[in-house]
Amino acid sequence: MASLQLRNIRKTYTPEVPVIDNFNLKIDDGEFIVLVGPSGCGKSTILRIISGLEDVSQGEIFIGGKQMNSVPPKDRNVAMVFQNYALYPHMTVFENMAFGLRLRKIDRQEIRRRVSETAQTLKIEDLLFRKPKALSGGQRQRVALGRAIVRQPRVFLFDEPLSNLDAKLRVQMRAEIKRLHQQLKTTMIYVTHDQIEAMTMGDRIVILKDGFVQQIGTPTEVYREPTNVFVGSFIGSPAMNIFPGIWHDGQFSAHGFTLDLSMRKVDFPENSEVLLGIRPGDIKIGKSEILAEILVIEPLGYETILHLQLGNESSTVIVKDIPDYKTGSMIGVKLAIDKCFLFARESGKRIL
Amino acid sequence: MKRKILITLSYLLLFSLALSFIYPFLWMVSATFKPEIEIQSPNLIPSAFSVDSYRAVFNKIPIGRAFINSVFVSVCVTFSVLVLSSIVGYALSHLKFRGRELIFSIMLFTMMIPFQVTLIPMYVLMVKFGWVNTYMALIFPALISVFGIYLFKQYFQSIPHDLIEAARLDGYHELFIIFRIVWPNSVPAIVTVGILTFMNIWNDVLWPIIVIRTRNLMTMPQMVTLFATGGQAEAQIGTILASATMLALPVVIMYLFFQRHFIESMATTGLKE
Numbered sequence: 001m002a003s004l005q006l007r008n009i010r011k012t013y014t015p016e017v018p019v020i021d022n023f024n025l026k027i028d029d030g031e032f033i034v035l036v037g038p039s040g041c042g043k044s045t046i047l048r049i050i051s052g053l054e055d056v057s058q059g060e061i062f063i064g065g066k067q068m069n070s071v072p073p074k075d076r077n078v079a080m081v082f083q084n085y086a087l088y089p090h091m092t093v094f095e096n097m098a099f100g101l102r103l104r105k106i107d108r109q110e111i112r113r114r115v116s117e118t119a120q121t122l123k124i125e126d127l128l129f130r131k132p133k134a135l136s137g138g139q140r141q142r143v144a145l146g147r148a149i150v151r152q153p154r155v156f157l158f159d160e161p162l163s164n165l166d167a168k169l170r171v172q173m174r175a176e177i178k179r180l181h182q183q184l185k186t187t188m189i190y191v192t193h194d195q196i197e198a199m200t201m202g203d204r205i206v207i208l209k210d211g212f213v214q215q216i217g218t219p220t221e222v223y224r225e226p227t228n229v230f231v232g233s234f235i236g237s238p239a240m241n242i243f244p245g246i247w248h249d250g251q252f253s254a255h256g257f258t259l260d261l262s263m264r265k266v267d268f269p270e271n272s273e274v275l276l277g278i279r280p281g282d283i284k285i286g287k288s289e290i291l292a293e294i295l296v297i298e299p300l301g302y303e304t305i306l307h308l309q310l311g312n313e314s315s316t317v318i319v320k321d322i323p324d325y326k327t328g329s330m331i332g333v334k335l336a337i338d339k340c341f342l343f344a345r346e347s348g349k350r351i352l
Numbered sequence: 353m354k355r356k357i358l359i360t361l362s363y364l365l366l367f368s369l370a371l372s373f374i375y376p377f378l379w380m381v382s383a384t385f386k387p388e389i390e391i392q393s394p395n396l397i398p399s400a401f402s403v404d405s406y407r408a409v410f411n412k413i414p415i416g417r418a419f420i421n422s423v424f425v426s427v428c429v430t431f432s433v434l435v436l437s438s439i440v441g442y443a444l445s446h447l448k449f450r451g452r453e454l455i456f457s458i459m460l461f462t463m464m465i466p467f468q469v470t471l472i473p474m475y476v477l478m479v480k481f482g483w484v485n486t487y488m489a490l491i492f493p494a495l496i497s498v499f500g501i502y503l504f505k506q507y508f509q510s511i512p513h514d515l516i517e518a519a520r521l522d523g524y525h526e527l528f529i530i531f532r533i534v535w536p537n538s539v540p541a542i543v544t545v546g547i548l549t550f551m552n553i554w555n556d557v558l559w560p561i562i563v564i565r566t567r568n569l570m571t572m573p574q575m576v577t578l579f580a581t582g583g584q585a586e587a588q589i590g591t592i593l594a595s596a597t598m599l600a601l602p603v604v605i606m607y608l609f610f611q612r613h614f615i616e617s618m619a620t621t622g623l624k625e
Binding site for chain 2: 073
């Protein structure tokens with residue numbers, strides 16, 4: 001186990017365009033950190049920088065308090081689980097798991113003990129003498145996890161390990177990785193583009209966009225207190241509803257509705273262009289002056305997602321049960337004023 | 353019914369084409385077992401079975417020694433080409449370094465230059481090194497092959513980079529990764545480069561004729577060519593064909609043995625020759 005620190009990391013492939021710029025992160029020993037963001041935001045590059053598979057253009061990496069910039073990947077004592085499993089196709093599951101240990105001159109008995117123990121934990125004892133092509137996606141993912149675990153690394157790195165699995169298996173494996181973290185108590189860094197994975201797994205989440213950190217915080221913090229409109233709309237499913245409008249005299253005016261926010265203190269110039277954000281669960285259906293047209297109804301059983309046309313914008317609302325609505329009909333909507341966010345339109349920064 | 357006729361016709365056509373390719377070879381092998389008087393006949397089955405042609409070859413030239421020379425040179429070169437070309441192919445496909453594409457382009461360019469152009473400079477070099485009339489002249493210039501590099505590069509690109517990186521994290525250095533991870537997953541490419549290199553060296557006549565004078569160092573094609581054209585065969589077609597059959601047989605056997613991998617690799621790399 002080890003703490004990890006990334007200081008002023010900058011990575012460029014062409015001098016003008018940094019993939020990552022001024023990235024700072026301190027990860028405590030045993031913490032589960034999730035790096036999340038859209039494709040191309042630099043999250044996998046950060047993981048590769050930590051592992052040593054990629055050099056930094058600038059900045060420092062510390063693992064367990066030691067600077068690692070010039071330490072080769074094999075000596076960093078980190079293990080990585082890849083998106084496409086990266087199992088050696090010509091080796092059996094046992095050989096795949098033991099491969100990394102043999103170089104480290106670990107005693108044969110010890111290798112056998114570690115592999116067998118890990119196989120038991122991951123419930124893959126019966127697969128030890130099969131080759132990867134004879135395994136299902138979920139089993140391969142378990143073997144990939146096993147290969148990382150037997151190494152007993154100081155830091156685990158996961159590069160979108162569940163993205164090749166089907167939805168059901170993904171949920172199952174998500175819980176298994178979480179359980180594994182609780183059991184091993186090793187520092188884990190997990191990269192994903194799926195915000196649900198990020199919210200459910202991480203002790204803290206790092207949200208990235210275009211190589212820059214947008215926010216670092218616990219799942220609750222980033223959900224409840226987004227620092228900008230990107231974080232607000234990226235975290236949460238369905239995504240936060242965003243309405244462009246004007247801020248004037250304590251009121252937010254958008255096309256089709258006006259909202260009185262005078263009860264909340266906002267220090268922002270009059271007649272500025274702003275964005276109002278509200279989560280789908282914070283819009284209630286009922287008698288209201290604000291009317292919206294139902295575009296699509298998505299019943300999920302325990303709740304229903306309504307896609308509405310509100311003013312010029314389409315928005316989503318979550319309602320309990322399966323209501324008796326019809327597409328094309330008009331309904332009244334109430335926006336919970338105390339749950340509304342305001343963002344500056346130009347910078348995207350949160351002002352309320 | 354019409355479909356059945358079409359299928360039968362196409363099979364007949366394919367069979368006749370295949371026969372036109374294989375017939376000369378079968379005839380050559382069959383002729384070596386015929387008495388000299390019967391050789392002109394196009395029949396494939398000899399009326400009387402005879403191994404006199406082979407006996408004559410062994411009596412007239414040291415074909416056994418030439419066979420050993422050919423095996424030695426071909427095996428050395430094939431082994432070296434497989435090792436060195438795969439190392440370069442790996443570097444060009446999985447390592448990042450400045451000038452990688454330029455180096456590859458220059459390598460490809462050298463493939464366009466006919467061997468005859470570099471023949472004289474190469475010979476001069478061999479003379480300078482004092483390697484003329486030694487195994488070194490036969491082996492050294494062929495130790496690495498651009499064609500092999502090209503084929504390995506193309507094939508290795510299909511191996512996921514994650515696999516290489518997983519091995520790096522497991523603690524293995526690049527050479528180890530090539531031979532423990534990449535090679536076992538590149539059997540078709542190895543077989544293809546191996547067969548093509550072996551065939552190329554085994555069948556080469558021009559270069560050995562230029563650099564080898566001593567009979568004891570001659571390779572089989574050189575020996576067979578000199579035997580067939582130098583008057584030693586005394587115009588006996590049976591013995592000439594017997595020596596040619598002995599020359600062709602190892603390559604044919606090798607191809608039959610590895611053809612599955614060979615075809616697979618050609619399909620994978622999109623290479624057609």
